[in-house]
Amino acid sequence: MTKRGDSKNRTEEGRRILLGHIKGKGLRWTKQRDAVLAAFLKANAHLSAEELYGLARKCCPDVGFATVYRCMNLFVEAGIAKERRFNDERVRYEPNVMAEHHDHLICLKCGVISEFEDERIEKLQELIASAKGFKVKHHRMELYGLCNKCDDS
Amino acid sequence: MTKRGDSKNRTEEGRRILLGHIKGKGLRWTKQRDAVLAAFLKANAHLSAEELYGLARKCCPDVGFATVYRCMNLFVEAGIAKERRFNDERVRYEPNVMAEHHDHLICLKCGVISEFEDERIEKLQELIASAKGFKVKHHRMELYGLCNKCDDS
């Protein structure tokens, strides 16, 4: 069992949080939202809107592109998704359920995205920022390079 | 005098490098390229294509938008400019002449972009990456927060 919890737990927790957000705001639960949510949480990856559109349509063919975007914006608002943009490409969405803060390693060849967390980095950032009179709210740290597999070949 | 050299030196060096690149490839030196280059190097900031367009037109009114983009792509190719995209906004260009590697602090309120360099960060990155079997090629580290001025108000 990973730090993040298994896929089943995450999916249940994600649905619970989203339902709370929806009820609290007088919004509605629809089969499209369910399809996009399921695709999003099951994958546990950094998917683009296009990829989510493809996945969601597998179980609910009448999902439109706009709905995927509207869903993802809703999920971000509800706190269960985070937007990421690596390598200046399109936005990708990352599940934010039962997840700790982390940064990313991106393989330039195969595109695999790996996550890491390092307390020393967090502390150094505070140090550097305060030396410049900045108060850090959030940060972004991405390491681009070659993963084990791609470096060999 | 800063680490980066003063604006005059940087401009001369940038022009020298670009001219070398242009001659080497059989390209041509035009007044538009000169105008965009001058605007870009004089500002020494993180400007968008739109901002560069505005500046370049001041001394050369017949510069088009497409030319600004074409120029900036050429400058990146020649190695005198770097593309940056903060906060998922549009691309901004940063002079890369007589400049050391550095990372950025971005104020969320006033948008000011400050640069910093820290050897400890670089070393930690290598450490973290190699623990994951990654070989780092480049990285991106951005701290978002409030600068001195904006935190007070």
Add this chain to the structure above:
DNA sequence: CTTACTGCAAAATCTTTGCATACAC
């Protein structure tokens, strides 16, 4: 029944490209 949600297509935004003309070399 009320009004939020949807799909579609059109718009917005940023960047690149095609084309005929202008101009370095």
Add this chain to the structure above:
DNA sequence: GTGTATGCAAAGATTTTGCAGTAAG
């Protein structure tokens, strides 16, 4: 002269929005 560079407008790519119909509560 030859071929690169330019401006313009049109096309691309990604994301958002307007609208009339659909459906959740």
